[in-house]
Amino acid sequence: METGTVPLADVDGPFDLQSTLESGQSYLWDRTDGEMYDRLDAHGGDAWYETVVPPLDGVSDERAVVRVRQTENRLEWESTTDAVPLLTHLLRLDDDLDAIRAATPDDPLVERAFDAYPGMRLVRDSPFSCLVSFICSAQMRVARIHGMQMALAREFGETLSVDGERYHAFPTPERLAAASEDELRDLSLGYRAPYVQRTAGMVANGEADPADARDMEYEAARDSLTRFVGVGEKVADCVLLFSLGFLEAVPLDTWIRSAIADHYPDCDRGGYAETSRAIRERFGGTYAGYAQTYVFHYLRSGGE
């Protein structure tokens, strides 16, 4: 594999690999020391993370293996291709994190969350794998969501052999559509199995493509994604935020709902769309999704 580094001096604002990859945004990376979600060290404590991703141009179907770890002041990578543009894209190294924080309104909880995990960035997952990940997320713990995605890749994804190691790409829509509900239930997907199977079918047969939402206005994009089976407003918001670049999206999950009850009760407007609009404005609009993700990770990790 090729190897290289990304000097973090080239990145605008701080960066932290572990909080970016272990904060419940992406479930597509695996930590090779097997302690994903278990051990919390700065940056992941030199641990390697790896994934298999589609090409950035989206044209060819040649997937790339990417391995990365954070040391001192840089990212070290190994990849089947030049990983600099891939990492820049996947880990949003092109975001100016200081500017984003500066654009976020002063708020005690948000400040505590930003201070707790300096350098955490949003991710850019590929749309279909992100869609499936969050369909699987319903009533599920993050470690198990991650386990499901690893199992899907292992059972139904293309195998790449590199330097004697085997890597598994996330399955194509066609392959998941061809899987039976029982096969998916065997991977402990439970009642999510038919959701994944039917949604994959919709993408595979050309009926709908989650990437099409990219060019829409935010709330129209969210409504559009709910056409997929197993996708309501919350999961749709996650796909918009963690894959399609809608940084204003604020998924209303259990943690953010409890934050609203405890800290922003005036933002509870009853319905999802209305409450979402209110908390989005409270978090500054344009980058509200960043504030949401910081608050989510902070509260879920024991902060208050």
Add this chain to the structure above:
DNA sequence: TATCCAAGGTAAGTT
């Protein structure tokens, strides 16, 4: 050791 419970919600059925 056995039982209970909640985990980044959604779909389907009622009022």
Add this chain to the structure above:
DNA sequence: AACTTACCTTGGATA
């Protein structure tokens, strides 16, 4: 349109 309820599975808490 707003409000219930069922839904798979499992690790960790409680008895």
